Amino acid sequence: MPTPIPKTLHSITAPRGFRAAGLTCGIKPSRRPDLALIAADKPCRAAAVFTTNQITGAPVIVGQQHLRGGRIQAIVCNSGIANVATGDAGLANAQRMCRAAASALGCTADQILPSSTGVIGQKLPIEKITSGIKKVADRLAAGPKADADAARAIMTTDTRPKAARRRVCIGKHDVTLGGIAKGAGMIAPNMATMLAFITTDADIALPLMRRALRDAVNADASFNRLSIDSDTSTSDTVALLAGGMADAPPIRSRGTNYRRFADALTDLCTDLAYQIVSDGEGVTRVIRCTVLDASTDAAALQIARTVVESPLVKTAVHGGDPNWGRIAMAVGRAGVKLNPSDLEIRIGPIAVLRRGCPTSFDLAKVGRLMNKDEVAITVRLGRGLGRGQMLGADLSRQYVTINADYHT
Amino acid sequence: MPTPIPKTLHSITAPRGFRAAGLTCGIKPSRRPDLALIAADKPCRAAAVFTTNQITGAPVIVGQQHLRGGRIQAIVCNSGIANVATGDAGLANAQRMCRAAASALGCTADQILPSSTGVIGQKLPIEKITSGIKKVADRLAAGPKADADAARAIMTTDTRPKAARRRVCIGKHDVTLGGIAKGAGMIAPNMATMLAFITTDADIALPLMRRALRDAVNADASFNRLSIDSDTSTSDTVALLAGGMADAPPIRSRGTNYRRFADALTDLCTDLAYQIVSDGEGVTRVIRCTVLDASTDAAALQIARTVVESPLVKTAVHGGDPNWGRIAMAVGRAGVKLNPSDLEIRIGPIAVLRRGCPTSFDLAKVGRLMNKDEVAITVRLGRGLGRGQMLGADLSRQYVTINADYHT
Numbered sequence: 001m002p003t004p005i006p007k008t009l010h011s012i013t014a015p016r017g018f019r020a021a022g023l024t025c026g027i028k029p030s031r032r033p034d035l036a037l038i039a040a041d042k043p044c045r046a047a048a049v050f051t052t053n054q055i056t057g058a059p060v061i062v063g064q065q066h067l068r069g070g071r072i073q074a075i076v077c078n079s080g081i082a083n084v085a086t087g088d089a090g091l092a093n094a095q096r097m098c099r100a101a102a103s104a105l106g107c108t109a110d111q112i113l114p115s116s117t118g119v120i121g122q123k124l125p126i127e128k129i130t131s132g133i134k135k136v137a138d139r140l141a142a143g144p145k146a147d148a149d150a151a152r153a154i155m156t157t158d159t160r161p162k163a164a165r166r167r168v169c170i171g172k173h174d175v176t177l178g179g180i181a182k183g184a185g186m187i188a189p190n191m192a193t194m195l196a197f198i199t200t201d202a203d204i205a206l207p208l209m210r211r212a213l214r215d216a217v218n219a220d221a222s223f224n225r226l227s228i229d230s231d232t233s234t235s236d237t238v239a240l241l242a243g244g245m246a247d248a249p250p251i252r253s254r255g256t257n258y259r260r261f262a263d264a265l266t267d268l269c270t271d272l273a274y275q276i277v278s279d280g281e282g283v284t285r286v287i288r289c290t291v292l293d294a295s296t297d298a299a300a301l302q303i304a305r306t307v308v309e310s311p312l313v314k315t316a317v318h319g320g321d322p323n324w325g326r327i328a329m330a331v332g333r334a335g336v337k338l339n340p341s342d343l344e345i346r347i348g349p350i351a352v353l354r355r356g357c358p359t360s361f362d363l364a365k366v367g368r369l370m371n372k373d374e375v376a377i378t379v380r381l382g383r384g385l386g387r388g389q390m391l392g393a394d395l396s397r398q399y400v401t402i403n404a405d406y407h408t
Numbered sequence: 409m410p411t412p413i414p415k416t417l418h419s420i421t422a423p424r425g426f427r428a429a430g431l432t433c434g435i436k437p438s439r440r441p442d443l444a445l446i447a448a449d450k451p452c453r454a455a456a457v458f459t460t461n462q463i464t465g466a467p468v469i470v471g472q473q474h475l476r477g478g479r480i481q482a483i484v485c486n487s488g489i490a491n492v493a494t495g496d497a498g499l500a501n502a503q504r505m506c507r508a509a510a511s512a513l514g515c516t517a518d519q520i521l522p523s524s525t526g527v528i529g530q531k532l533p534i535e536k537i538t539s540g541i542k543k544v545a546d547r548l549a550a551g552p553k554a555d556a557d558a559a560r561a562i563m564t565t566d567t568r569p570k571a572a573r574r575r576v577c578i579g580k581h582d583v584t585l586g587g588i589a590k591g592a593g594m595i596a597p598n599m600a601t602m603l604a605f606i607t608t609d610a611d612i613a614l615p616l617m618r619r620a621l622r623d624a625v626n627a628d629a630s631f632n633r634l635s636i637d638s639d640t641s642t643s644d645t646v647a648l649l650a651g652g653m654a655d656a657p658p659i660r661s662r663g664t665n666y667r668r669f670a671d672a673l674t675d676l677c678t679d680l681a682y683q684i685v686s687d688g689e690g691v692t693r694v695i696r697c698t699v700l701d702a703s704t705d706a707a708a709l710q711i712a713r714t715v716v717e718s719p720l721v722k723t724a725v726h727g728g729d730p731n732w733g734r735i736a737m738a739v740g741r742a743g744v745k746l747n748p749s750d751l752e753i754r755i756g757p758i759a760v761l762r763r764g765c766p767t768s769f770d771l772a773k774v775g776r777l778m779n780k781d782e783v784a785i786t787v788r789l790g791r792g793l794g795r796g797q798m799l800g801a802d803l804s805r806q807y808v809t810i811n812a813d814y815h816t
Binding site: 055084085086087311312318321324328329333336343353356357394395403 | 461463493494495527529726727729733736741746749751765808809812813
């Protein structure tokens with residue numbers, strides 16, 4: 001298992017060959033930090049996973065083009081305005097951000113991954129951003145604290161920065177992975193949701209990197225397995241840069257070293273994903289729904305998603321109420337064929353429904369399990385070997401307040 | 409167009425040959441009415457549409473069997489307990505309700521449609537119900553007021569009874585349709601959602617009846633086109649009984665008379681559906697989302713459903729905020745292929761997004777449109793002739809309060 005490292009230490013600059021910085025360039029009326037730069041000493045192999053929303057931000061379109069080459073030297077990210085639904089002017093602004101960063105770092109514009117998160121439909125204040133990029137590049141050498149500055153500069157409605165790192169031994173040498181992320185919740189008026197930027201000093205072949213990232217993003221309780229409010233943002237991006245500056249041997253095939261790297265990456269992603277969901281808008285509890293014995297993994301996942309997205313399950317969890325009937329209802333409406341008389345539902349370790357009928361469970365005991373920070377729901381279908389797990393969150397008055405009281 | 413009739417008049421007994429009654433038999437701790445009987449003078453042709461949830465209530469299973477014969481003389485319905493997840497004992501209880509009603513009315517048990525709505529996982533107090541059925545059968549002749557008693561006796565978390573009727577001219581004679589319904593919201597702990605019982609004195613062939621009902625349920629803004637909280641109950645039922653006691657000529661083919669009847673039925677269903685959605689849990693505004701120019705009707709409907717179920721759109725509507733960015737986000741994540749630069753979004757008559765970019769609309773004017781009882785959102789995709797319309801509702805703190813503060 002990879003070793004978790006205390007989060008107070010640095011994250012994205014923990015792997016050798018990376019620097020980071022963040023500052024306020026003046027996009028947010030609050031004057032909070034809104035511009036981050038993560039730069040490698042030289043062009044890195046890069047892989048990324050983007051939003052599946054068909055209304056995509058301009059930086060996602062430009063970023064996808066730049067990723068085709070497979071080499072990226074830096075990520076430049078602003079928060080406050082998402083540069084979505086901005087037409088050709090938006091594309092031009094995303095390209096200008098890349099040119100400004102390239103000029104400050106001495107690379108080419110297509111080696112920059114641009115990213116923006118925040119309000120939809122507004123234009124970027126591009127002069128503020130390009131002059132900010134010069135300043136933030138000057139700060140790159142500021143040391144470990146700059147990781148936290150970068151993590152803070154990509155925040156929108158997050159209440160705290162999110163960071164993690166992992167170390168793993170590859171051929172007797174340490175390889176390090178570091179990541180920062182922002183969440184989860186689309187607030188005033190339309191904040192783009194999820195960004196995660198991951199760096200590593202591993203030397204890993206591009207196809208393997210792409211595979212490892214895709215698997216890590218789709219692992220149990222990772223980025224593609226969480227749903228705070230079922231709304232997919234227009235800007236979601238998870239990017240991985242691998243600089244190869246560690247002393248460890250290169251990873252060129254899917255052997256033990258690949259497996260170790262991939263496990264550490266998955267572990268890092270699920271750590272960041274958990275930080276995102278537990279800091280979701282108005283979230284007071286995390287829901288972890290595991291579906292077992294389904295006919296396929298896809299069927300299991302479909303049911304787990306329906307359970308964690310059900311408003312009635314979410315409100316029951318918010319109220320700390322062991323309302324298994326709502327869970328059964330959500331399982332039944334997921335659009336997956338099942339035999340109700342084989343159905344088993346557990347809350348924590350306690351079966352509340354078995355063979356389709358309620359058990360005589362201890363209500364007070366299950367009530368206590370529903371009042372923890374994380375509520376575990378397990379559903380068994382008795383049909384096959386398919387399994388899946390999703391993370392979700394409760395639905396609170398606070399969520400409604402945050403999202404209803406804003407005015408455009 | 410069929411003529412609407414004031415709702416203060418009777419509904420399900422308006423067609424010739426039907427009687428109805430409701431009373432308190434003692435299922436609900438509140439002592440509110442909880443048992444309804446709708447009876448025809450003789451066995452009727454009958455068609456019904458049931459929930460698609462795979463965890464179905466025992467009465468739905470028994471009702472589906474009884475419907476196979478195509479002849480029903482009465483509907484017996486209790487509220488308070490849904491008789492869901494109750495195993496073989498639940499099936500036996502649903503059958504006992506049928507036998508009790510059949511014995512009181514002098515028909516066979518398979519000519520009774522049983523229905524139950526309320527808490528999941530509890531057993532019916534069957535002795536109270538069977539003795540209640542005798543009493544409610546005695547009251548059948550009580551006159552017009554009994555319609556309202558029946559409409560009230562099927563309520564769970566509804567704040568008001570729902571009823572409507574329509575009259576339509578078939579071959580120079582009037583045919584009448586009447587309906588009652590209950591909504592929408594699954595509260596303490598798991599109320600089954602939607603029931604609608606419709607009667608008519610038309611003489612219409614069974615296959616035509618089934619077609620007309622299916623079309624009416626799937627029409628724009630009808631029962632299958634509304635989503636209050638995206639949770640499908642385990643007991644949803646829409647049943648239509650046709651006694652043929654009007655003087656109008658029989659409807660045996662899909663000509664003008666069928667068309668008139670079907671239109672009146674659709675009109676009645678959309679009236680009841682609107683009553684349900686506007687009385688949903690914590691609902692303060694109705695959302696009507698129309699999607700036009702999609703590649704197919706299914707694609708249009710998928711987008712309309714995603715918009716009205718989006719928590720971010722629902723909270724924006726609750727706050728009366730013209731937040732078109734959230735609507736665009738929901739359109740983009742609906743899983744339907746589209747070209748963002750063809751997208752148009754209107755709030756009421758005002759275009760807020762055209763060719764994928766925001767217009768310079770009058771914010772105050774659109775804000776006023778967002779603060780009405782019904783908010784109309786129109787999405788144009790510019791891809792084809794597909795269209796669809798869904799009704800939804802806003803998401804309020806009151807919804808969370810109702811559904812989180814209950815304790816099992």
